[in-house]
Amino acid sequence: MKLGGYMGKILEVDLTAKKSRTFPTGEDLIRDYVGGRGFVAKLLWDLVPRGADPLSPENVVVIAPGPLTGVFVPASGKVHMGAKSPATGGYGDSNMGGHFSPEIKYAGYDALVVRGKAEKPVVLVIDDDKVSFEDAGDLWGKGAITAEKILKDRLGEDFQIAVIGPAGENLVKFACISHDFGRQAGRTGVGAVWGSKNLKAVAVRGSRTIPVAQPKEAFSKAKEMYKTCFHKPGFKTWTPYGTAEVVDWVNKVGAFPTKNFSTTYFERHNRINGQSLKERILITDKGCFGCPTPCGKYSRAQTRLGEVLVEGPEYETIALLGGNVALGEIEEVAYANRVADELGLDTISAGNVAAFAIECFEKGLLSREQIGRNLSWGDLESVVYLLEKMARREGIGDLLAEGVKVASEKIGGGSERFAIHVKGLEWSGYEARWAPAMMISYITCDVGAHHNRSWAITFDVAKGRDSLEGKADKAIELQHIRPLFDVLGLCRLQWVEIGFELENYAEIFPMVTGLGYSWEDLIKVSERIWNLTRAFSAREIPGFGRSFDYPPARFMEEPVPDGPAKGKFLARESVDRLLDDYYAKRGWTKEGIPTRSKLSELGLDFVAEELEKDGYSI
Amino acid sequence: MNLTAYSQRCSGCKACLLVCALENFGLNNPKYGALNIIQHFPDPGTFEVKVCTRCGTCKDVCPTGAIEMGDNGFFRVNSEECIGCRACVEACPEKVIRFIVEKNVAFTCTGCGECVRYCPREAVTDASGEVARA
Numbered sequence: 001m002k003l004g005g006y007m008g009k010i011l012e013v014d015l016t017a018k019k020s021r022t023f024p025t026g027e028d029l030i031r032d033y034v035g036g037r038g039f040v041a042k043l044l045w046d047l048v049p050r051g052a053d054p055l056s057p058e059n060v061v062v063i064a065p066g067p068l069t070g071v072f073v074p075a076s077g078k079v080h081m082g083a084k085s086p087a088t089g090g091y092g093d094s095n096m097g098g099h100f101s102p103e104i105k106y107a108g109y110d111a112l113v114v115r116g117k118a119e120k121p122v123v124l125v126i127d128d129d130k131v132s133f134e135d136a137g138d139l140w141g142k143g144a145i146t147a148e149k150i151l152k153d154r155l156g157e158d159f160q161i162a163v164i165g166p167a168g169e170n171l172v173k174f175a176c177i178s179h180d181f182g183r184q185a186g187r188t189g190v191g192a193v194w195g196s197k198n199l200k201a202v203a204v205r206g207s208r209t210i211p212v213a214q215p216k217e218a219f220s221k222a223k224e225m226y227k228t229c230f231h232k233p234g235f236k237t238w239t240p241y242g243t244a245e246v247v248d249w250v251n252k253v254g255a256f257p258t259k260n261f262s263t264t265y266f267e268r269h270n271r272i273n274g275q276s277l278k279e280r281i282l283i284t285d286k287g288c289f290g291c292p293t294p295c296g297k298y299s300r301a302q303t304r305l306g307e308v309l310v311e312g313p314e315y316e317t318i319a320l321l322g323g324n325v326a327l328g329e330i331e332e333v334a335y336a337n338r339v340a341d342e343l344g345l346d347t348i349s350a351g352n353v354a355a356f357a358i359e360c361f362e363k364g365l366l367s368r369e370q371i372g373r374n375l376s377w378g379d380l381e382s383v384v385y386l387l388e389k390m391a392r393r394e395g396i397g398d399l400l401a402e403g404v405k406v407a408s409e410k411i412g413g414g415s416e417r418f419a420i421h422v423k424g425l426e427w428s429g430y431e432a433r434w435a436p437a438m439m440i441s442y443i444t445c446d447v448g449a450h451h452n453r454s455w456a457i458t459f460d461v462a463k464g465r466d467s468l469e470g471k472a473d474k475a476i477e478l479q480h481i482r483p484l485f486d487v488l489g490l491c492r493l494q495w496v497e498i499g500f501e502l503e504n505y506a507e508i509f510p511m512v513t514g515l516g517y518s519w520e521d522l523i524k525v526s527e528r529i530w531n532l533t534r535a536f537s538a539r540e541i542p543g544f545g546r547s548f549d550y551p552p553a554r555f556m557e558e559p560v561p562d563g564p565a566k567g568k569f570l571a572r573e574s575v576d577r578l579l580d581d582y583y584a585k586r587g588w589t590k591e592g593i594p595t596r597s598k599l600s601e602l603g604l605d606f607v608a609e610e611l612e613k614d615g616y617s618i
Numbered sequence: 619m620n621l622t623a624y625s626q627r628c629s630g631c632k633a634c635l636l637v638c639a640l641e642n643f644g645l646n647n648p649k650y651g652a653l654n655i656i657q658h659f660p661d662p663g664t665f666e667v668k669v670c671t672r673c674g675t676c677k678d679v680c681p682t683g684a685i686e687m688g689d690n691g692f693f694r695v696n697s698e699e700c701i702g703c704r705a706c707v708e709a710c711p712e713k714v715i716r717f718i719v720e721k722n723v724a725f726t727c728t729g730c731g732e733c734v735r736y737c738p739r740e741a742v743t744d745a746s747g748e749v750a751r752a
Contacts, residue, residue: 071646072636099632106647145660157657181660209647209720219640226633226736227752283663285739287629290636292738294629298663309663 004213005067005513006030010039011109013124013131015197016057016116020131025110030515032603034525036066037486039111040082040093041532045607047113050539054086054189055171055196057117063104063162063202064111066489067513070102070210070289072222074229074500075491077101077289081185083193087173087349087403088424088448090537090544092188095452095486096162097288097296098180103160106206118198121169123151125159126204136200141166143342144178151203159203165344167391168195172401174349174426175391178341182286182296182311186346188425188447213514221508225500229292234498239285241274242295243315243493248273250319253461254565255431255438257324259377260355261420261554264431265563268328272318276330286311288491293498301334305380310338313347319429320351325358326377336383343391348450349403352426354386356404356419357396365413371396417553422449423537433555434568435460437471440578443549444475444592446533454478455496468574472582480526487526528602531594535607538593538616545591545616549579593618619690619729620745623667627741630657630665634733634742641732642725643718652727653742654713667741668712670727676706676715685726692729700724 009022033042040062052058062082069076079101085092104112107128114124121136139147144165151161160179167175168191175191176184185191194200212218229235238245250256251269258266270276281301287294298311313322313333321340322333340347360366361375368374372395375382389397399407404426408419420427425448432439441454454475463470481502485492488509494500506519517525538544550556556572583590587598596618599608611618635651643650654668670692677685677693684699685706695706700723707715707724716725731749733742740751 072633072640077631102648106649149660207647207649207719209645209650212646215640215644215646219644223637223736223752226738230738230752284626284665285629286663287631287738289631290633291629291631292633294631294738296629298659300663309660 002211002213003030003514004211005071007105007108007110007208007210009109010111010113011126011131012113012115014116015114015118015122015199018118018133032525032528034067034487034522035110036064036069036078036080036489037093037483038525038529039064040080041091041529041536043111043113044082044084044091045532045536047115048084052084054084054089054193057197059084059193059196061114061190061193061197062111063114065101065104066487068509069489070105071212071512072219073290073490073508073512074225074494075288075291076489077291078486078489078491079104079185080486081177081190083190084540085188085447086171086192087189088537089541090423091446091533092190093447094176094185094187094190096177096179096183096185097491098160098183099289100160100162100179100204101489102289103204103206105210106208107204108206108208112202114197114199117196121198121200123201123203124199125155126202128206128208139200140169144344145181145342147201148178148181151201155203156205159205161201161203163201164191164194165342165391167344168192170391170393170401171195172345172391172393173403174346174353175344176346178344182298182341183288184341184346186348187450191344212512214511218508218511221511225504225508226292228504229494229498229500232498232500235293238497239293241278242297244274244277244297244313244318246315247318250430252564253457254560254563255435255457257319257427257429257431259326260324260359260418261427261431262359262418263562264433264560264565266323266326269323271328272322272330272333277313280330281334291491293494295493299334301331303331303335303380305335305384308335308338310334310341313337316429317347317351320348321354321383324351324355325383327380327383328378332380335380336387339384339387343387345387345391348428349426350387350390352404352420353390353400353407354383356407356415357386357400358382359418360411360415365411365415366396420449420552420554422551423548425449430455430457432457432551433560433570434465434565436465436468436570436574436578437474439551439555439570439575440472440582441475441478443551443575443579444479444582446530446537453483455482468577468581472578472585475582476585479530480523483529484522484526487529528604531599531602531604532607535594535599535604535611539610539614545593546579549592550575589618619692619731619748621669621727621729621734622743622745623669624741624743625665625667627739628655628665628667629739630655631738634737637732637736641730642728643721645718645720650716650718650725652714652716652725653733668714669742670714671712673711675709675711676726679705679709681705688728690729693726694728695724695726697721697723
C-alpha cells in the first residue's frame with residue numbers, strides 16, 4: 001500500500017548561505033518516529049552538534065507537522081517547533097495551532113529544518129517549491145501582530161505566517177513564535193532561537209493535495225468522528241468558554257497560581273473566568289484548522305490603559321498573567337495578554353517572571369532604583385512595565401529576560417525558593433503542592449515545568465490527593481498518550497475536554513497513512529521519543545539527572561497559607577518517593593537516566609553509546 | 619437546498635473547504651473547496667463566509683457553454699466541454715469557483731450539502747431545511 005499523510009520530503013534551509021535543498025523523508029524516520037514531535041526529537045538529536053550554544057548559528061530549528069496534519073480529521077492543525085532550548089540548555093519544543101502547519105504540508109513538506117544564521121534579518125518565504133529570503137530590515141523591532149499584518153498585506157492573505165516579536169529579536173529566554181494573530185509556540189524560548197538566526201518570520205503557501213492511503217475509508221471514518229464530536233455534551237457546554245472554562249474548577253480544588261504561587265486560591269477568580277470572558281469581552285470564536293470545538297476566543301477589552309483586540313485570554317494566560325500577578329479583571333488580563341503577544345513573550349513564563357519580580361520587590365530583594373518604579377500585586381501598570389522591560393532587555397529587564405532560574409541565582413537572598421521553575425522553564429497553570437500526580441508530571445516533563453505532557457490533576461482529585469500510590473504510573477501513561485497528538489499533528493482537546501474516544505485516532509491512523517500500527521505500537525513510538533528527548537538533555541547538560549527533577553523549595557516546604565489547599569505541601573521525602581517510583585517504572589537509573597536495556601528495547605542503542613561516552617552509568 | 623451563510627458563526631476552521639473537495643473529487647485539499655472563508659484580523663476580528671448564490675455569472679462567461687444548471691438548481695461544469703480557461707473562476711463575484719489542477723476542470727458548488735453537514739458551527743446552512751448538520 002502506498003504511504004499516505006506524508007508529502008515525501010523535508011525542506012532544509014541554510015540561512016548563512018541563503019540556500020535550500022530537499023531530502024526524502026526517510027523510511028526509518030517515519031517507521032520509528034512517525035512525524036511531528038517525533039521528527040523534531042530525532043532531527044535535533046542528529047543535527048544539533050553536541051554542546052552547541054542554543055543561541056549560536058550551530059543550533060537547529062525543526063518545524064514539523066504530523067502525518068494527520070491538514071488531513072480531514074478533527075482538529076488537524078497543529079505544528080511542533082523545536083530547537084535546543086536557551087531556557088534549559090536541553091531538549092526544547094513547543095506546539096502551536098492555527099493554519100501554519102497544514103500549509104507546510106500543502107506546500108509539499110513533512111518538516112522544515114532551518115540552520116545557520118542570516119547576515120541580516122530575513123523572512124523565509126516558501127511558496128510550494130519556491131524558496132526565497134526576503135529582507136526583513138523594516139520588520140525588525142516591530143511587534144509580532146503588527147509584523148504579521150504587514151506580511152499578509154505584502155505577500156497575500158493566503159500565506160500562513162509564523163513570526164517573532166521584539167522579545168525573540170532580543171534573545172529573551174522565553175520568547176515565543178506567533179501565528180494567526182493569536183496562536184503561539186510559547187515555550188522553551190524557541191522564539192529566541194529564531195531571533196539568534198535573524199529569522200523574523202516564515203511565510204508558507206501551498207497548493208498541493210495530501211495523499212491518503214485508503215481515501216474512502218478515511219473519509220467515511222473522519223465524517224463519523226466529526227459527527228461523534230458534534231453530539232458530545234461538551235461540544236455545547238465547553239466550546240463557548242474554551243480553556244478559560246477551567247478557571248473556577250482549578251480555584252475550587254486549590255491549585256490556581258496566585259501571587260507567584262505563594263497561594264493557590266484567587267478570590268477574584270469569578271472576575272477572570274470563562275463566564276467573564278464570554279459575557280464581557282468576546283467578539284468571535286476562532287478555530288484552528290478543522291477544529292470542531294474552537295477554544296480560540298477573539299476579544300475586545302477596554303481598560304484604563306486603553307482598548308485592545310486580542311485572541312484570548314486562554315486558561316494559561318489567565319492563570320499566569322491573571323492570578324499569579326493578581327490581576328482581577330478579565331479586561332486587564334486581556335490587555336496584558338495583548339502586550340505580551342505583540343512583544344512576542346510566552347505568557348506563561350512572562351507571568352512567572354513578572355510575579356517573581358513583584359515578590360522580590362515586596363521582600364526588598366529588588367529596590368525601586370533597580371526596577372525603576374514601585375511594583376504591586378494586581379496593578380496592570382506594574383505588569384505592563386515589566387513585560388516591556390523584559391522584552392527589550394532594558395534596565396532590570398535584562399536580568400528578568402534570563403528567566404526566574406538565572407535571575408534568582410543573581411539576585412540571591414533566598415529568592416531561589418520562590419523562583420517557580422523546573423530545569424529553567426517556568427511553571428504553567430496548575431499548582432501541585434496537593435496534587436502528587438501533577439507534581440511528578442511537572443518535575444519529569446522533558447522540557448521543564450509544563451503541563452501539556454501529563455495533565456494529571458484530575459486523577460489526583462479522583463483518586464485521593466494525599467496518596468502517592470499509582471501517581472507515577474498515571475504520569476507515565478499520560479506522558480505517552482498526550483505527546484502522541486503532537487506526533488500525529490492533531491489537537492488533543494477533543495479527547496481531553498469533550499470526551500472524544502482515543503480509539504477513533506487508532507482507527508483512522510492506518511487508513512490515512514497505510515502504516516499498520518496499532519494504538520499500542522503508537523504508544524511505543526511515544527515512549528521511544530520520551531527516552532530520546534530525556535537523553536538529548538543528558539547529552540547536552542553536564543551532570544544531568546535527578547537533581548534537575550525537583551520543584552522549587554516553596555512547594556516542598558511552605559504550606560499553602562489559605563484556600564481549599566490550606567496547610568498542604570509536598571515534602572522532599574514524598575517528592576523523592578515519587579521520583580524513585582517514576583524512574584523504576586520507566587526503566588531508568590536511580591539518577592533518572594534511561595538504562596542501556598531500556599534504550600535497547602526501544603531501538604535506541606545509538607543513544608546508549610552516546611550516553612556511555614558522556615560517562616553516565618546506565 | 620438553499621445554501622445560506624451566517625458569517626458571525628464561523629470560526630475560520632475551514633472544515634467546509636476540505637469536506638467539499640473530498641466529497642466532490644476525493645482530493646484532500648481545502649484549496650479546492652467551493653466556498654470562500656475570508657478573515658478580517660487583527661482588526662475588527664471577524665470572519666466572512668461566501669457561498670454560491672447561483673447568480674449564473676459563471677454560465678454567462680463560459681466561452682464553451684460548459685456550465686449549465688442542474689436538476690437541483692445548482693450549476694454544473696461539463697468536464698468534457700470545459701477547456702480550462704478559468705474565465706468563470708475570475709468572474710465569480712463570491713470567488714467560490716475553483717480550478718482542479720489534477721482534473722483540469724473548473725468546479726462550481728454542486729449543492730451536495732456536505733459543508734452544511736460538517737460545518738461544526740452551523741455557519742453554512744440549508745434554509746430549505748432539507749440538509750442539517752450531521
